[in-house]
Amino acid sequence: MSQKISTPFNKPFIVGKELSYIAQAVLVESRTAGDGVFTRKCHDWLEKHLGCKKALLTHSGTAALEMAAILCDIGPGDEVIMPSFTFVSTANAFVLRGGVPVFVDIRPDTLNMDEKLIEGTITSKTKAIVPVHYAGKSCEMDEIMAVAKKHGLMVIEDAAQALLSSWKDRYLGTVGHFGCFSFHETKNIISGEGGALLVNDDRFIQRAEIIREKGTDRSRFFRGEVDKYTWQDIGSSYLPSELTAAFLFAQLEEAEKIIAKRRHIYACYLERFWPLVQAGRIQIPSISEDSTGNGHLCYILTGGLKERNALMGHLQSDGIKAIFHYVPLHSSPAGRRLCRTSGDMIVTDDISDRLLRLPLYYDMTEDDVSHVVESVYEFYRQS
Ligand SMILES: *Cc1c(COP(=O)(O)O)cnc(C)c1O
Numbered sequence: 246m247s248q249k250i251s252t253p254f255n256k257p258f259i260v261g262k263e264l265s266y267i268a269q270a271v272l273v274e275s276r277t278a279g280d281g282v283f284t285r286k287c288h289d290w291l292e293k294h295l296g297c298k299k300a301l302l303t304h305s306g307t308a309a310l311e312m313a314a315i316l317c318d319i320g321p322g323d324e325v326i327m328p329s330f331t332f333v334s335t336a337n338a339f340v341l342r343g344g345v346p347v348f349v350d351i352r353p354d355t356l357n358m359d360e361k362l363i364e365g366t367i368t369s370k371t372k373a374i375v376p377v378h379y380a381g382k383s384c385e386m387d388e389i390m391a392v393a394k395k396h397g398l399m400v401i402e403d404a405a406q407a408l409l410s411s412w413k414d415r416y417l418g419t420v421g422h423f424g425c426f427s428f429h430e431t432k433n434i435i436s437g438e439g440g441a442l443l444v445n446d447d448r449f450i451q452r453a454e455i456i457r458e459k460g461t462d463r464s465r466f467f468r469g470e471v472d473k474y475t476w477q478d479i480g481s482s483y484l485p486s487e488l489t490a491a492f493l494f495a496q497l498e499e500a501e502k503i504i505a506k507r508r509h510i511y512a513c514y515l516e517r518f519w520p521l522v523q524a525g526r527i528q529i530p531s532i533s534e535d536s537t538g539n540g541h542l543c544y545i546l547t548g549g550l551k552e553r554n555a556l557m558g559h560l561q562s563d564g565i566k567a568i569f570h571y572v573p574l575h576s577s578p579a580g581r582r583l584c585r586t587s588g589d590m591i592v593t594d595d596i597s598d599r600l601l602r603l604p605l606y607y608d609m610t611e612d613d614v615s616h617v618v619e620s621v622y623e624f625y626r627q628s
Contacts, residue, residue, distance in 0.1 A: 251564035252616055257430045258607035260499040266491035279484035280467065283491040290497045291441060294409075295416040297424070299444040301457055302493070304485045306405040306427025306440035310338035312483055313401040313423040313442060315456050316449050317373050319344040326366050327375040327403075328358040329575040329586065330593045335377055335403050336574050336584060344372070346584040348575045350592045354531040355379065356600075359592075360388040366587040367392075373399040376421070380530065381433075381541035383412040386420045393421075401425065404443075408434055409504050410539040422446045428493055433507060433541055434500050436493035439485055456480040503607055507540030510609050514543045517618040526625045543603045545621070550598040556624050557601060563620040566604060573597050 266283065274282050284302055291300035303309045319325065321343030327335055329348035336346040349362040356379045363374060374393055376384035384402075393400045400421030404410075407417040408426055418424025423446075428439030444453045454464040460480030465471045485493075496503070518529050528546040547553040553569065560567045573593045574580035603617055 249564055250561075250566050252566065252604050252613055253606070254566040254568055254602070254604050255431055256606040256608055257435055258503060260495050260503070262495040262498070263492045266495050267488050270487040270491040274487070276487050279486050279490070280464070281487040281490070283487050283494050284484070286494045287441075287490050287497060290494070291443070294497075294500075295419050295443065297416075297419045297443045297445055298447060299450045299453065301442045301444065301453060301483075302485050302490055303440040303442055303457070303483045304489070305438050306403075306425055306429065307334040307338065308483045309423075309425035309427075309440040309442040310334055310401070310403065311341060311481075312453060312456055313425060314338045314342045314344065315479065316423065316444075316453055317399040317401065319372055322370055323372040324368060324370045325373045325375060326358075326363055326371060326587075328377055328379075328593070329573040329580070329584075329590055330356060330379070330571055330597060331377045331403065331574065332405070332571065333574065333577075333579075334405075335375055336580065339373075339375075340579075340583050345370075346574070346580075347371075348580075348584060348586045348590065348593075350588060350590050351379075351596065353592050353596070355382050355384070355533070355536075356596055357382065357384040360385040360392070362588060363389065364392050364396075367396050367398070371396070371398060373401055375401045375403055377403040377405075378407040378410060378417050380544065381407040381410040381417075381539040382530065382533070383407070383410060383417055383536035386412045390420065399423075405429075405440075406432065406539075406541045408432070408539060409500060410541075411537045413535050418443045419445055422449070428496070433504055433539055434493070434496045436485070436489045436496065439489055439493055452478065457483040504539045506607055507605065508538070509540070510605055510614060511538070511540040511543050513611060513614045514603065514605075514618065517614065518545065518621070521622065521625060524625075527621075540605070543605045544600050545603065546596065546599045547601060548599065552628070553599055553601050555628070556621065559624040560617070560620050563616070563623075565617050565620055567617075568602050569597070569600055570602065571597060 424443035
């Protein structure tokens with residue numbers, strides 16, 4: 246059955262100044278390569294708004310994770326503790342260095358890694374912990390930072406979904422040694438493909454700049470700190486062009502507004518679903534006092550795999566595109582070959598069968614939300 250989609254899952258939002266900033270980069274600044282005026286504006290914005298020591302734009306969230314893996318000196322056999330319920334790049338970035346992702350189960354309330362399982366997973370080979378702030382909701386960072394400190398481990402926040410989300414009085418991405426953001430078209434703030442690495446520990450700033458610039462000290466050369474630049478270390482080309490940075494800067498200028506609107510849509514969903522939650526039919530994300538989200542995504546938890554898939558089909562027949570994720574990494578072909586699990590993955594497996602993500606995008610109206618919510622209610626009236 247092919248049904249016309251009236252409510253897509255995602256619609257990238259364009260704030261309006263993106264193209265004129267790109268024109269300015271090309272025609273006024275005469276710069277299309279990276280690290281020009283717009284890249285600096287983005288760096289300043291991130292450092293000022295988030296309160297971090299150093300922000301470096303990358304060409305993707307994946308690239309930011311790869312840089313973090315190099316900066317942590319991950320080598321063959323080194324273990325990195327992370328959830329299995331995440332996007333592939335969380336694991337892949339470390340596997341590329343020869344590291345071994347070790348998966349722990351997630352909490353049923355936040356769907357983030359269960360911080361209580363971390364310490365028992367640490368071995369003499371453990372080098373780092375990668376908390377993923379799923380849906381822009383914070384992991385339990387106090388416990389994670391404490392266990393990392395006790396065992397001398399690095400913490401890399403996969404904050405790909407978490408720009409402007411906070412944990413207590415701090416923005417996510419600024420708590421661990423490194424924070425990784427994504428500006429992929431599916432995220433809240435976008436540049437097509439794009440990302441940023443936050444370096445929160447001074448000791449790593451200079452090396453981070455070198456790794457990002459093909460292993461050279463070109464960044465210092467541009468600042469006039471050295472009279473030529475040469476090959477210093479391993480590295481790759483991790484910086485985006487000015488075209489990407491110009492586009493991104495237009496989005497960052499409107500970031501607070503975009504996120505406020507998404508939070509509003511998210512709150513509408515949760516409020517409308519409350520009766521269905523009280524009737525015991527679905528579960529919705531929990532609310533935590535310590536963590537402020539950013540309206541990145543709205544999921545519901547259904548009763549099981551069959552019910553989830555039937556609901557997805559029902560929504561589709563009403564013109565609504567809903568999707569699920571993730572296929573847990575521990576059960577994927579590469580994950581089985583390259584990673585290991587610590588303990589059982591009961592919550593991870595259960596959640597990935599029951600989770601359904603609903604449409605959420607900037608232009609969504611309250612009528613659009615109603616259309617989705619009513620279709621969900623209709624499904625549960627019938628079943
Ligand atoms: C989107 C995402 C990434 C990857 O970001 P890209 O910019 O697409 O490379 C990594 N981790 C998580 C949790 C993500 O959601």
